[in-house]
Amino acid sequence: MLTALFLKGRLRHDLNEEERSALENAVARTIEIRPRTTLVERGKLIEHSYYLVEGTMLRHIDDRRGERQLVAVHIPGDFVDLHGYAMKRLDHDVGSLTRATLAQISHRKITELIDAYPHLGRALWFSTLLDAAMHREWIFGLGRLNAEGRIAHLIAELIERLRLVELYDGRVLPIPLLQRDYAEACGITPVHANRSFRTLRERGALRPCGEGRIEILDEALIRRLGEFDGSYLYGTGELALRTLHDR
């Protein structure tokens, strides 16, 4: 079932059997994409959206000088450009970090889905708002935390999100971001990202474990340094959707 992780990670709304299978059946085909490849280009008119089945994808804004700012990291279970459904053109690029498998759904099909299942429509809407909530948290981190805190926050968020889709083994962060990528996400230079990783290592928070992956040694410490409170992910905690939505 392709959309199983989407249901786990993103849709906090109860879907009934009919809605689930309608969503699953909306997938036209799956595609494979190589590492570090652009999937959706800023400004291009789009007619499909992609749901990430396997791998890691990145969203980024590039400026004139070729500097890049990451604005999102996507893990399996994320609908990487569902907002493209309502926007028709994106204000940023979407590309792969690793080799990735994506399920393609056409916008026409999404319209049919929403018209037939309004409750599912609201659930899809919710899933795009989750990205906005992550953006806000990222703004907070960039505005209020120092370099080490920003990196810690990003790692803490990724751990939490991976846990929601049951892809975190409690030890290794299975996302091969380079220090350069962390720098592009956190608004710092690669050199300073390296310094920050060193202090995180020296504090015993984590250590590299080959192929760009890191081993988490003290998650509580990482959360504290990143002032991380995962409730904005609406998975658990005070913000989680405990009320059933009006169907």
Place this chain on the structure above:
Amino acid sequence: MLTALFLKGRLRHDLNEEERSALENAVARTIEIRPRTTLVERGKLIEHSYYLVEGTMLRHIDDRRGERQLVAVHIPGDFVDLHGYAMKRLDHDVGSLTRATLAQISHRKITELIDAYPHLGRALWFSTLLDAAMHREWIFGLGRLNAEGRIAHLIAELIERLRLVELYDGRVLPIPLLQRDYAEACGITPVHANRSFRTLRERGALRPCGEGRIEILDEALIRRLGEFDGSYLYGTGELALRTLHDR
């Protein structure tokens, strides 16, 4: 007509007469709120959303130490917490900057609207995604621009958005943000915000003109310093919705 500015500033989708009046009639009542007052508190279960008719509203995330990070500035025509419809609880606070008038719409009513007019539903969805696009641009600014650039970017964005709802007279920014507010938005200290305003003044970009308002002397310069390209607002330019949506 209460929702006239919403149509101008936020909904890029063509709405027909029926949809327009359905939206207008969904308003239960309007409320007034005093300056610097909290409207929606983080974490509280909500059943209404508010559309801003007059005044300026702010959204912010506060951390333990009492530090505040602004994540959005809202002008008339914005649906300040429409995302609360799909999320039920907000991950941040919403409050007023000035005295403000808001139109209240219940979530039950919004559900009815969407079920009856799916196309209007997609337009409302789009409007919340516009906030996400602004968040991304804000992330870009915080990550890649220096203090002066961040302030310039914020001012350029506000000008552009005010222009879309025809509230900008070409001279004065009618939003009385304090330097402290700019600091809280841009992730810098008030002292440094002041320094940055001085350099902007010395460059001839703007000057204060009483009651917290600023007079724009050289908009082109402000845009350049803030590396501002307003297409992410989807109002004009390459990203603007030129295709009609499937109804």
Place this chain on the structure above:
DNA sequence: TGCCCCTTCTAATCTAGGTGATTGAGAAGC
């Protein structure tokens, strides 16, 4: 085997921005 990349890691130097403190203007209260 050796070479070339790419990445991590480090050190030395410089600057943007933080910290803390002071001053003055204007408005609100009495």
Place this chain on the structure above:
DNA sequence: GCTTCTCAATCACCTAGATTAGAAGGGGCA
């Protein structure tokens, strides 16, 4: 008339992070 706010404006000093340069290690490939 006074005090008491708040906010803009500025100074002196200090630190986090940028910049530049380079060394060391591993994988792919001829």
